[in-house]
Amino acid sequence: MKRAIPVLALSVAGLVPVWLYSPSAGHGGEISEVAAPETPQQQQTAAPKTTSSAPKATGSTAPKATGAAPTTQQQQTQQQAQTRSVSGPAVNTSEGTVQVQVTLQGTKITDIKVLRAPNSNPTRMALPLLKQSALKAQSADIDTVSGATATSEGYRQSLQAAIDGAK
Template sequence: MKRAIPVLALSVAGLVPVWLYSPAAGHEGEISEIAAPEAPQQQQSAAPQTTSAAPKTTGSAAAPKTTQPQQTQPQQQAQTRSVSGPAVNTSEGTVQVQVTFQGTKITDVKALRAPNSNPTRMALPLLKQSALKAQSADIDTVSGATATSEGYKASLQAAIDGAK
């Protein structure tokens, strides 16, 4: 009986952190790929405009050469469009993707929202690579990030359907 009280007190003290732990607390923050990749993408799209503008100002002989690339770029830019899929709620958190199309080809997939967890951070590049390779939402689920994968595929499919 003398041992029972300290054992119970220590057991309760040891279980309190377990009871207070919530897996959702680690997932409150979300991953967003939009903020980081936007800057490099703008630089890339700005670079061809800068290089095409430079030959235009160098002389009259260069003007006909730059006219063709300038006409091609607006046509390509007109064909490039981004479509956001719906936000899909999963057991791990909300997943939403944005798909960039060049004509009918998928050229990029960004996670607008995703759970902030290690499995998700490891799964997102694999899911993106699979989607770009398959050119559809018919991709494999990443082991360890099943809920995120299913949400990713659902948002991706909706974005593809919305682009048609």
């Protein structure tokens, strides 16, 4: 009986840290490449500047005709206006939430950013592979990364929805 009270008190004291434990950012949570999705106004200011590729006329030297119509400033501006970023929906998986943002120039996928993803080793290893596959395939029709099946499915679903939303 003399030992029961100290044993009980020490047992409770030993369990308090376990009850209060919460994982830090390094052990769970989410990965976020982009703090917030870009607004349309930010996307317009981020567009690359155009430069005229027409040769300058000096003296009697005239540019040679190549048979192709020269690209005008207006056509270049229209092509740049087609560069846009579209965020896919946040897809809940068994491992966590996955959301991507796709950047398209015309119909070509030029970049994919992960807005949200589970913070786990398999996911961190899978994300670059998924991005590389999607850029190569130019679609969401990509293979699942072994060991990160749930993340791969969420990535694929969010990417497909972003691509569909861009059309």
